[in-house]
Amino acid sequence: MDIMKKPELLAPAGDYTCFQAALKAGADAVYIGGQRFGARAYAGNFSDAEVVDALKEAHFYGKRLYLTVNTLLKQNEIGELEDFIGPFYEAGLDGVIVQDIGALSLLGTLFPGLELHASTQMTVTDVRGAEFLKQLGVCRVVPARELTLGEIEALCQESGMEVEAFIHGAMCYCYSGQCLFSSLLGGRSGNRGRCAQPCRQPYRILPGQNGQECYPLSLKDMCTIEFIPELIKAGIDSFKIEGRMKKPEYVAGVTSVYRRRIDACLDSPDGAGKVSASDMHILSSLYIRSEISGGYYHRHNGREMITLDQPGYAGCDEAVLQNIRSGILEPELTVPVILEASLHPGRPLRLKAALAGKDIPAAVSVEGQEVQTASKRPLSREDVEKQLRRTGGSGFRAEDIRLDMADNAFLPVKALNEARRQGLDLLKQKTAQENGPVRTANKCRTDAPATAKGIPFCAAAVSENTQKGSGIPHGPLSVHASVKTISQAYSCLKEGADRLYLPHTFLRGDWEAALKDMKNEFPGAELYLSLPVILRKQDEARLERLSAALGTGLFDGVQAASLSGRQWLYEKDWKGGVALDHRLYLWNRETYGFWADKMDTYCAPLELNRKGIYALPKKGQEILVYGRIPMMVTANCIRKTAGSCLKETESRRGKTTAGTSCEVLHSDKALKQADMQEYRLLDRYQAEFPVETDCAYCYNIIYNSVSLSLHAYLGEIAESGAEAVRLDFLEESGAQTAERMSIFHRLCITRSAEAAELINRQVNWKFTTGHFKKGAE
Numbered sequence: 001m002d003i004m005k006k007p008e009l010l011a012p013a014g015d016y017t018c019f020q021a022a023l024k025a026g027a028d029a030v031y032i033g034g035q036r037f038g039a040r041a042y043a044g045n046f047s048d049a050e051v052v053d054a055l056k057e058a059h060f061y062g063k064r065l066y067l068t069v070n071t072l073l074k075q076n077e078i079g080e081l082e083d084f085i086g087p088f089y090e091a092g093l094d095g096v097i098v099q100d101i102g103a104l105s106l107l108g109t110l111f112p113g114l115e116l117h118a119s120t121q122m123t124v125t126d127v128r129g130a131e132f133l134k135q136l137g138v139c140r141v142v143p144a145r146e147l148t149l150g151e152i153e154a155l156c157q158e159s160g161m162e163v164e165a166f167i168h169g170a171m172c173y174c175y176s177g178q179c180l181f182s183s184l185l186g187g188r189s190g191n192r193g194r195c196a197q198p199c200r201q202p203y204r205i206l207p208g209q210n211g212q213e214c215y216p217l218s219l220k221d222m223c224t225i226e227f228i229p230e231l232i233k234a235g236i237d238s239f240k241i242e243g244r245m246k247k248p249e250y251v252a253g254v255t256s257v258y259r260r261r262i263d264a265c266l267d268s269p270d271g272a273g274k275v276s277a278s279d280m281h282i283l284s285s286l287y288i289r290s291e292i293s294g295g296y297y298h299r300h301n302g303r304e305m306i307t308l309d310q311p312g313y314a315g316c317d318e319a320v321l322q323n324i325r326s327g328i329l330e331p332e333l334t335v336p337v338i339l340e341a342s343l344h345p346g347r348p349l350r351l352k353a354a355l356a357g358k359d360i361p362a363a364v365s366v367e368g369q370e371v372q373t374a375s376k377r378p379l380s381r382e383d384v385e386k387q388l389r390r391t392g393g394s395g396f397r398a399e400d401i402r403l404d405m406a407d408n409a410f411l412p413v414k415a416l417n418e419a420r421r422q423g424l425d426l427l428k429q430k431t432a433q434e435n436g437p438v439r440t441a442n443k444c445r446t447d448a449p450a451t452a453k454g455i456p457f458c459a460a461a462v463s464e465n466t467q468k469g470s471g472i473p474h475g476p477l478s479v480h481a482s483v484k485t486i487s488q489a490y491s492c493l494k495e496g497a498d499r500l501y502l503p504h505t506f507l508r509g510d511w512e513a514a515l516k517d518m519k520n521e522f523p524g525a526e527l528y529l530s531l532p533v534i535l536r537k538q539d540e541a542r543l544e545r546l547s548a549a550l551g552t553g554l555f556d557g558v559q560a561a562s563l564s565g566r567q568w569l570y571e572k573d574w575k576g577g578v579a580l581d582h583r584l585y586l587w588n589r590e591t592y593g594f595w596a597d598k599m600d601t602y603c604a605p606l607e608l609n610r611k612g613i614y615a616l617p618k619k620g621q622e623i624l625v626y627g628r629i630p631m632m633v634t635a636n637c638i639r640k641t642a643g644s645c646l647k648e649t650e651s652r653r654g655k656t657t658a659g660t661s662c663e664v665l666h667s668d669k670a671l672k673q674a675d676m677q678e679y680r681l682l683d684r685y686q687a688e689f690p691v692e693t694d695c696a697y698c699y700n701i702i703y704n705s706v707s708l709s710l711h712a713y714l715g716e717i718a719e720s721g722a723e724a725v726r727l728d729f730l731e732e733s734g735a736q737t738a739e740r741m742s743i744f745h746r747l748c749i750t751r752s753a754e755a756a757e758l759i760n761r762q763v764n765w766k767f768t769t770g771h772f773k774k775g776a777e
Helices: 016-025 048-060 081-090 101-110 127-134 149-158 181-186 225-233 248-267 277-284 318-329 381-388 413-435 464-468 486-494 511-521 537-550 563-571 589-598 610-614 646-652 668-676 711-720 734-749 753-760
Strands: 008-013 029-033 064-069 095-098 115-118 138-141 162-169 203-206 221-223 238-241 335-343 348-355 363-370 396-405 478-482 499-503 526-530 557-560 577-580 601-603 621-634 679-682 688-694 699-709 724-728
Touching: 008 016, 008 162, 008 248, 016 029, 016 048, 016 248, 016 318, 029 048, 048 064, 048 081, 048 413, 064 081, 081 101, 095 101, 101 115, 101 589, 127 138, 127 149, 127 563, 149 162, 149 225, 149 537, 162 225, 162 248, 181 621, 225 248, 225 277, 238 248, 248 277, 248 318, 277 318, 335 381, 335 413, 348 413, 363 413, 381 396, 381 413, 396 413, 478 734, 486 499, 486 511, 486 734, 511 526, 526 537, 526 577, 557 563, 563 577, 610 711, 621 711, 621 734, 711 734, 711 753, 724 734, 734 753
Parallel strands: 008 029, 008 238, 029 064, 064 095, 095 115, 115 138, 138 162, 162 238, 335 396, 478 499, 478 724, 499 526, 526 557, 557 577, 577 601, 601 621, 621 724
Antiparallel strands: 162 221, 203 679, 335 348, 348 363, 621 699, 679 688, 688 699
């Protein structure tokens, strides 16, 4: 029988009380947020002094502490990162959990040996995404929660990196890091730790659900206690519990149950038995949304994962809470210690304190006051032992007291107590230091490329002119357009588009002939293939089709929306153009410096205001000025929740088996029919949010109810030095596309304010300016 690797049990802590609850409940490590840069801005979080204290306490107990820096950083913020992390690094911080590429690059340079963990906010969905991050020194990835157990196992076996996977807690409907829902509806960005959770609000699915109000975006909480043996066998390095907004009782109760289950499985891999009814009752009684599910480990999606009727938290069992308080929270967590005291008149008190149960225990020795000869009543052994056992509040418990003392020895009780306190304080410090991290070179970062397939690391220098524009008057803006249909494509080209982004759905039927005709008719326009937003292990066959399409020479470039997509292009030795979609989040110049030699175009992020966008380097900058903004990218499917899954429909017709996956059952005809069926979400304010169902790659994109339109700002955008603007077309007809392209193209080339005003008066569609004026909180 193979010996299974012991996984780390990683618990959340939103404040110091929760941190101590996690330690008492048996966590191997705890992750916390400081006062800045954390994705739980509304948690209690830790002051700088508390972070340092928590590090000392965690290391004393032989535990690890990770700090979240899992938000996107604006240019005026990233420069503050060094001063923020510096004191924690010096205090022995075990690792940082990071979302921002620029922050990763900076931290790896400034703090050698500091473990860098890629947050689930980085949307790592396959081995390629993990391999891409190696070049930045990342040694651990927290993959998307949407991955199956098989995909997680492949990451463990093939990436050469540690894998940290969620096992319990609340679930986001959207792939983490891809959600702009809260940001666009209320200005509170999930990428900044301020999500207002609009996914927990009621909606109507149109068509479907008979128009009834439900909660189609509210996932049940994850509970994988029954899967623990499988997760251990998969080789996962760290089991992560969600919940930095939760109370100490939740942290202690959930952690203790998983601690027992993990230990039972390791002690008896083949005979751990079923989860006890009492443990299941604890988990189901602690801040759970009505029901629990096993997450995505054994399913790709499904209506059964949704709390359609009620997303609110169920009440907690008060008896369970009281048992947790009395059994875990109230008792002191202690470490066994052996105390040896020597008391002989005329010599100083000598006290040695050593950890018990260690082959080579940490130990310290202290000297106290000189021992006196008793004139009346000497100290008894019982007197000395009584004082030495008074370790309450120290974190120690005296497991053994060893005394070497004369019968006539005397010492004030105060002196005994002082020596005990001094000795235990020194032992605590020494233990914490010995358990702290050993600073060596980053686990994964090397001077050479991280892997044979890795993209060589190069944090390109960003010159002042590149940062702010040269100050020289610029020519007309290039106009780029993203389209969904052939009629939209021709409308854009006829109205002067310099570049088209074509989705993978174009690669159906006689697409080669269509593209050849397009290039012949509009020889000056560039054609870029847009890679799918989400790429997973199951997509290999379809990626081969995309590879073959790129091999035709019909595409001038590729638009990548994910780390996996960019890594795939490198593996293919792609020599054409590379455009980065706004989903790759270039929020600061440090991030740009990393990407500079890996792309020719980047789309500015959609949550920055104009000031933030204009502060970014101009070379290759593309600004989205029109289109419905994608608010969510999801593995769960609105179509399936409404009972209209194409796979299930085909299965009922007998054309495939129930176990057939999406990648092999869809014909071009079936996929085209699926694309034509429109789904929308209707909220309480009668706003309709279009839902794009990508049945080939099996994900949804939920769009904003109105289009972004920055037609009134084209003049200042041109003056800013940006190289291009981009228009995204979703549902527009060919005629609507032509109308809007014409307006934007004329605004891009005009130099007359009066002419621009006349053109702007032709705008006849509902629109929003998004975050362009104010920016996300």
